[in-house]
Amino acid sequence: METKQHTIKEPVTVSGVGLHTGVVANMTFNPAPPNHGIKFQRVDLETQPIVDADVDYVVDLSRGTTIEHNGARVNTVEHTLAALVGLEIDNVLIQLDGPEPPIMDGSSAMFIEALERVGTEEQNALRNFFEVTESLFYRDNDRDVEIAALPLDDYRVTVMVDYNSPVLGSQHATLTNIKDFKKDIASSRTFCFLHELEMLHKNNLIKGGDLNNAIVVVDRVVKDEELDNLAALFNKPKVEVKKEGILNNVELRHRNEPARHKLLDVVGDLALAGRPIKAQILAARPGHAANVAFAKKLKKAMKDSRTAAPYYDPTVEPVMDINKITQILPHRYPFLLIDKIIHLDDHMVAGIKNVTMNEPFFTGHFPGNPVMPGVLQVEAMAQIGGILVLNTVPDPENYTPYFLGIDKCKFRRMVIPGDTIKFKCELTAPIKRGIAQMNGYAYVGNTLVCEAAMTARIVKNS
Template sequence: MTTKQHTITAPVTVSGVGLHTGVVANMTFLPAPPNHGIVFQRVDLPDQPTVEADVDYVVDLSRGTTIEKNGARVNTVEHTLAALVGLEIDNVLIQLDGPEPPIMDGSSIEFVNALQSVGVEEQNALRDYFEVPEGIFFKDEERNVEIAALPLDDYRLTVMVDYNSPVLGSQHASITNIGQFVPEIASCRTFCFLHELEYLYKQNLIQGGALNNAIVIVDRIVKDDELAYLADLFKQPKIEVKSEGTLNNVELRYKNEPARHKLLDLVGDLALVGRPLKAQILAARPGHAANIGLAKKIKKIMKEQSRKAIPTYDPRETPVLTAQQIYQRLPHAYPFQLIDKIIHLDETTVASVKNVTFNEPFFQGHFPNNPVMPGVLQIEAMAQTGGILVLGTVPDPENYWTYFLAIENCRFKKMVVPGDTIIFKCELLAPIKRGIAKMHGQAFVAGNLVCEAVMSASIVRKS
């Protein structure tokens, strides 16, 4: 598993019909900066709204996973997301001029091929893995579905399916690391049973379905008049049944291709937790509803950990922003540039490092014989850390100032002295509105909380 974030080197477009909507669409993958994440944009709608690939925005699970935010609705995102996870691509903007990504051949392989054609490049930011801390379980007794996420320092998935069908029987598929996804899973196509076809079509689903973008499993005797009806329904000159039990002589790419496709769907759905995972996933008879059920449980624990977590600092790792890069965004000069590195930065949280030395200018007067870092400067360093987070929400941070509006519930827990390394963490308490940000800031030394405060700030464009 890679330690740095990645994006693609150039835009690339795929085109085709959507499986369920039947609408032809062009989907363009564009490079994106570090910590951008995976974001869809409906360029065919007014104001071209965006929706992040996030489980919080899942609105429908009818034979696929649909997300929506601010009017930007995108159907059947799982095959696209699976391709990105399989290639370990973290940051990309996906522009779509229709309601649904193209189904292509019913798998992820054509997305993978397109992305590989332009290449993947490493970015100067660390991947923010979520390591599952303990067993996380989802169970649907009515559907006899069970999924577990267990601690593991890697990403491993195993899927078992049992359709009580003489054609499919019981199948399982697994990968022991994400590097196996592209060669072993990405080309496995979506499928359904013959008896589901007419029902799905009449429910306004699979409107873009065709016999070249899905496997249709036939697990019963089919009369000629029914085949003729289906041929007319799907505008095909003729439909035949292969002896193994698939329509139109479709050759399976693997004997267990349905199970492998279920694993593909699981990878894509779990991408909606918003961070790369380190976990072992064990799934029995999974489907989109169960996958998203587990993803929501993982996301909830992620949020809880984020509120409690003390950032870790490894001086051997390349920082997200160096002191010089901080200065370019937040132009405080000596002696008021009070943070040395940014070690974590995402949409809601930032962490920085301050190495406190005996040569700090404030120790000349506070106090010469008992050097203690002033509390007000700890808050200032915390505010500078939060400023980096706030400025990250605008495309041209060099053209903005950040100003304090309020400090609440400020507490100092322990003195900070020369030789200490302070880790500051700031987390947004609510989305930024009208240029106003409110965040909870904390400072830690050797794992101990030394100060905390709730800070409000405004972001103002330079005149």
């Protein structure tokens, strides 16, 4: 998996009809800055409102996932989101001049092709992974659906479906490496059964449906009269049922194409949790309602983990090394107390301090039983917080951060030589007039060793 955030190099547009609305729309993917995330913008509406790809904004799950916010609705977002996850694109603004992304051929393949045409670009920010550390489970007894997320330092998805149908039967699909999404999953098309098709048509849910953008599974004998009605429905001179039970369609792209498309939907729907995931996802008989319910469970787990230690892999290139840190902070030896910045966005910063016996303060602070002074732990935390505040101005080298106050400070465990401290600071309120309020945490491993509420201010150098 990519460790740095990515966007696209230039805008790219795809056009077509929406599956459920039947409205022709142009959809343009635009580059976006680090930590922007995935957002849709309805440029056909008066105020051109923006809708975040967020599970909290899901409003409808009728055969697709629909989000709505700021007075704007975007239908059937899952295939678009799956393509972005499959290419590990984190930041993009998707402009739509209609209510629904084009269905294209019913898969994510054409979105993948368009995005690869312009290429992706690495950004100077680490991806904010949510790493599942304890198994999460979801079950819907009425629909006999089960979904689980198990701890794994990667992203893998396995889906099992069983339609009690002589045509489909039981199927499963597995994605063991996200980089295989393009060749193994992206081309798998949406599908429905013939008996569902009539219901969908009566409820105006497939105004843009066509035999070129969906697989229709026929699992019963169909009379010639019904085939004539279907031909009229799809504005075709003739439709037929092939021996394999697929209505008037080309050969399946994969023997288990329906299961692969269900996996595609899982990947797209779980993107609404808001962060790239590290976990083994197992889903039995999933659908959009269950996917979204599980995405909400994941998002809640993400919120609950905000006070957890930040993830740190020493082999990954940091957001800022010591050279970049010294370009921003005015501190120098022996009072520069941080070594790396490993995460930085608009609300949170995380950094590393490696504590060694060579620290100058150990000479006089309990030299026979060296313990890092608590006040220096707080100073290191404040320096980390200073970088968060300096990140709000375009020229941080021209400002100096000052520590104004501290509250609710607690020391929970001694820090000794050999420890690696992981610091995290989060804003608790919007920055006003250069003054920031934040909560700071320090961890050794996953153990909280120090915490405090802090106030800092940045002042422009004279």
